[in-house]
Amino acid sequence: MQVGKASVRFEKPPVIEAAASIAGKKEGEGPLGKMIDLVVEDAMFGTDNWEQAESTLQKKTALMAMEKGGLQKKDIRYLFAGDLLGQLIATSFGLMDLEVPLFGLYGACSTMGESLSLGAMTVQAGYAERVMAVASSHFATAEKQFRFPLAYGNQRPFSATWTVTGCGAVVLSAEGKKGMARVAGITTGRIVDMGATDSMNMGAAMAPSAYHTIRQNFEDMDVNETYYDKIITGDLGEIGRKILLDFMKKDGYDLEDVHMDCGMEIFDKESQDTHAGGSGCGCAAVTLCSMILPKIQDGTWKRVLFVPTGALLSTVSFNEGQSIPGIAHGVMLEHID
Amino acid sequence: MQVGKASVRFEKPPVIEAAASIAGKKEGEGPLGKMIDLVVEDAMFGTDNWEQAESTLQKKTALMAMEKGGLQKKDIRYLFAGDLLGQLIATSFGLMDLEVPLFGLYGACSTMGESLSLGAMTVQAGYAERVMAVASSHFATAEKQFRFPLAYGNQRPFSATWTVTGCGAVVLSAEGKKGMARVAGITTGRIVDMGATDSMNMGAAMAPSAYHTIRQNFEDMDVNETYYDKIITGDLGEIGRKILLDFMKKDGYDLEDVHMDCGMEIFDKESQDTHAGGSGCGCAAVTLCSMILPKIQDGTWKRVLFVPTGALLSTVSFNEGQSIPGIAHGVMLEHID
Numbered sequence: 239m240q241v242g243k244a245s246v247r248f249e250k251p252p253v254i255e256a257a258a259s260i261a262g263k264k265e266g267e268g269p270l271g272k273m274i275d276l277v278v279e280d281a282m283f284g285t286d287n288w289e290q291a292e293s294t295l296q297k298k299t300a301l302m303a304m305e306k307g308g309l310q311k312k313d314i315r316y317l318f319a320g321d322l323l324g325q326l327i328a329t330s331f332g333l334m335d336l337e338v339p340l341f342g343l344y345g346a347c348s349t350m351g352e353s354l355s356l357g358a359m360t361v362q363a364g365y366a367e368r369v370m371a372v373a374s375s376h377f378a379t380a381e382k383q384f385r386f387p388l389a390y391g392n393q394r395p396f397s398a399t400w401t402v403t404g405c406g407a408v409v410l411s412a413e414g415k416k417g418m419a420r421v422a423g424i425t426t427g428r429i430v431d432m433g434a435t436d437s438m439n440m441g442a443a444m445a446p447s448a449y450h451t452i453r454q455n456f457e458d459m460d461v462n463e464t465y466y467d468k469i470i471t472g473d474l475g476e477i478g479r480k481i482l483l484d485f486m487k488k489d490g491y492d493l494e495d496v497h498m499d500c501g502m503e504i505f506d507k508e509s510q511d512t513h514a515g516g517s518g519c520g521c522a523a524v525t526l527c528s529m530i531l532p533k534i535q536d537g538t539w540k541r542v543l544f545v546p547t548g549a550l551l552s553t554v555s556f557n558e559g560q561s562i563p564g565i566a567h568g569v570m571l572e573h574i575d
Numbered sequence: 576m577q578v579g580k581a582s583v584r585f586e587k588p589p590v591i592e593a594a595a596s597i598a599g600k601k602e603g604e605g606p607l608g609k610m611i612d613l614v615v616e617d618a619m620f621g622t623d624n625w626e627q628a629e630s631t632l633q634k635k636t637a638l639m640a641m642e643k644g645g646l647q648k649k650d651i652r653y654l655f656a657g658d659l660l661g662q663l664i665a666t667s668f669g670l671m672d673l674e675v676p677l678f679g680l681y682g683a684c685s686t687m688g689e690s691l692s693l694g695a696m697t698v699q700a701g702y703a704e705r706v707m708a709v710a711s712s713h714f715a716t717a718e719k720q721f722r723f724p725l726a727y728g729n730q731r732p733f734s735a736t737w738t739v740t741g742c743g744a745v746v747l748s749a750e751g752k753k754g755m756a757r758v759a760g761i762t763t764g765r766i767v768d769m770g771a772t773d774s775m776n777m778g779a780a781m782a783p784s785a786y787h788t789i790r791q792n793f794e795d796m797d798v799n800e801t802y803y804d805k806i807i808t809g810d811l812g813e814i815g816r817k818i819l820l821d822f823m824k825k826d827g828y829d830l831e832d833v834h835m836d837c838g839m840e841i842f843d844k845e846s847q848d849t850h851a852g853g854s855g856c857g858c859a860a861v862t863l864c865s866m867i868l869p870k871i872q873d874g875t876w877k878r879v880l881f882v883p884t885g886a887l888l889s890t891v892s893f894n895e896g897q898s899i900p901g902i903a904h905g906v907m908l909e910h911i912d
Contacts, residue, residue, distance in 0.1 A: 240703060320681070325683065342689070346662065352679070359700065364576050550662055560668065
């Protein structure tokens, strides 16, 4: 069961029984627009402020995932959830009404990988028949917290990414259930810091952690890039992708064709002016639920290594001159025959 | 294994093999002073700012727990850790050098309960031989983030608690190992909001969640207050304790003698001017490692329900007029004969 240094291969792989995604107007206009379950034009989601908007987004997505699975609140044993905001307020206020035991997680934009990992571990161990993994982000709450208030209208360098307004929620269930994909194994990331200090170039901050987790997965599982139909990182964007591919190439792995990045899939760079790509917990979460899982379900991809990447950016540590460390959590997703 | 609505009783109870606590000068002058492994007089821990101080505190404590257990970094398979700061910067920067896979957690002051729970689940499932659970807080980083900069010298009402500068770290190992106590089971909390809105009275905000988790534990495990030698909450303080005891009394449970609160143990109210008591992730974590575990080890207490309590306070949601929800995670600790 325990494999190598940082991985688990599940003997009874948990099943992703249902998944739902909700996103904002801009995401709806992007390449994934038609695959996202619900696109909400009002960025305020009918509430009074951005934070309540994100909470509402998260709650609606969780409820939709249950509905798609034909499930009720009482069928979900644990929630594994998080967001980008201090004290996880989108999660706390969003999931409160579900009245389900909650493990609050913080992995920056890697949170969907962290929640899937812990959720799968919990289900296969028999602690729960069903759990839910949830992660969200909102452009306006994130910009307000991490960079500049929107009203400043500051210019964005080309290396900047665009925080996705969106949420993904996944129901993980015990082996044997019907579902979209199974979780074959996980590789858990550690914090990697190569000294990146530019908050407008998060791809560069995260690429080393993605590299580390993918290499660790190859080593622990005794595989290489040819084992997977796709290796999908969270939100490296164009610049981060280049760094990752360079690092891997030096070790003798060619990821040129097999690699995909959620941040580069969710927006159309030319028409949407999003520069390096999408980011935020919602980026990997929405891409997973709207595009990756359906493609695994229909057999387009048989084996996927899903690696959401997080930049542990804090305005406090950043202003104190610290670097931006990264973390990436790998989840092995497989087609169910 | 799965018991009732929100609990797990472990068939192969993981063992707390080693534990360490480090705290600041004020905590060292309190009633637990002599039991804390290391008291550091310099609140800056030799660094340039408060956040680095807390990171250093966390790193030193984790290394000390390993040392006390005769272990090296490579013996620890996963870290389950968190703190109170946005983006968990005390944890990210503190535990980076350990180079161990990390699950970052946010449960406010309940984090030690959350990390112990997930750590114990991971060990008993066989995903790891050994993991570490860590939680910290620092008076100066917390006041700066949540309330007023220290230099303002604002007055504190009597309902206010004092954030503990301290960290606790615990090594959880597979059944059969020698150790200080075993983890017999867990009861995972959900978010409970009864509308408390006073950030200077966190005990009142957290008491309902403690009540909920303790009641759930009684129900799931089919026990009552007489089953435990002690039921120990995290940082309710005097006011929160009164509320908890009142709530329990209405349901027919008398917790007057069996209840203890880490926040009321760690400081001497009369001489230390800490008002309602101690708080912060470090409060429950330091009390656990310095006092509770040794008393379980020597047999003073055979069965303890440890219930760290968290108030999900955020300055953003607070300033937007939202309430302060709470969460509490229960961990059943037992003497090893």
